[in-house]
Amino acid sequence: MRTVIFDLDGTLADTSGDLLAAANHCFRAMGLGDVLTAADAGVALRGGRMMLSTGLERVGQMSDATISEYYPVLLEAYADAIDTHTVMYPGAMEAVEALKTMGYGVGICTNKPEGLAETLMARLGVRNEFASLVGADTLPVRKPDPEPLFEAARRAGGTPEACVLIGDSDTDRKTSANAGVPSVLVTFGPSGEDMAALKPEALLDVYSDLPTVVERLIGRN
Incomplete structure (x- = not known):
């Protein structure tokens, strides 16, 4: 997958x-x-x-x-106070649902401690929409080491070499490069204007474009 x-x-x-x-x-x-x-x-x-x-x-x-x-x-x-101000980005969960409908496995790989990430996603009511969640302390290593990304892919039912990483930083770009897989960097975050210089395989301005971008980069299941 x-x-x-x-x-x-x-x-x-x-x-x-x-x-x-x-x-x-x-x-x-x-x-x-x-x-x-x-x-x-x-x-x-x-x-x-x-x-x-x-x-x-x-x-x-x-x-x-x-x-x-x-x-x-x-x-x-x-x-x-983990969810006082936090909000999902517009269209994020709609894109996740669309990807799942297309047959992709969907997971999370974050450098937030796993317990905090689990708590936050549960509080936001979206944890069950993701098949995997790998945090900074889930494994002995963290991003930009590729192993957390590989593990997130495996836990989501996929094979490591057939994944794409959606991120917002140089750490995410380095992780995908170290893993030998494509990255898509979002431009709507605080550092969005810096993402193009990292030369990812794709930039994402709005989440509604993500399913098409993913299909172009890694094909369909």
Whole structure:
């Protein structure tokens, strides 16, 4: 079976608001106030450690020890309010349903911790629409190592060499390149204007185009 594997943050859902809130919770605990703003959505989608390092650099207090200390605090704060602001991108689930109707297996490969990803997708009411979910800690390695992508494809009922990765970052582009499979990078996220420079096999402006793009890249089952 051919499979379509999605990144989560910045690809299926805009999670930046809740991620930024969790980071600012940490900065307030440090006595720094709210350091990150909505303009840092692109930073948020690169993960908790990136948010902490960016904020600390901004106020001239960069410290690896501080990042290590507050990363668990950030994860706890995020878990407590994981779906306050998060929304699925327009047309995402309609595209997923169309792909399944066409016979593709559909899964998720994210660098969000698996437990948080499972919780978020369940809270959004869409977890059961995906045959697999592989997170940052599901395996000993994470993206851009290709093995999490391969595992997501296998768990979705497919073979690793017959998948396509839908993502929004250089990490996703590197993952697909390392796996030797095509990537489709979305242009509607915070870093959308940077995606063309990564030279993916396709760019995606709207989710309604995805079934056609996938069929062109990997054929049909």
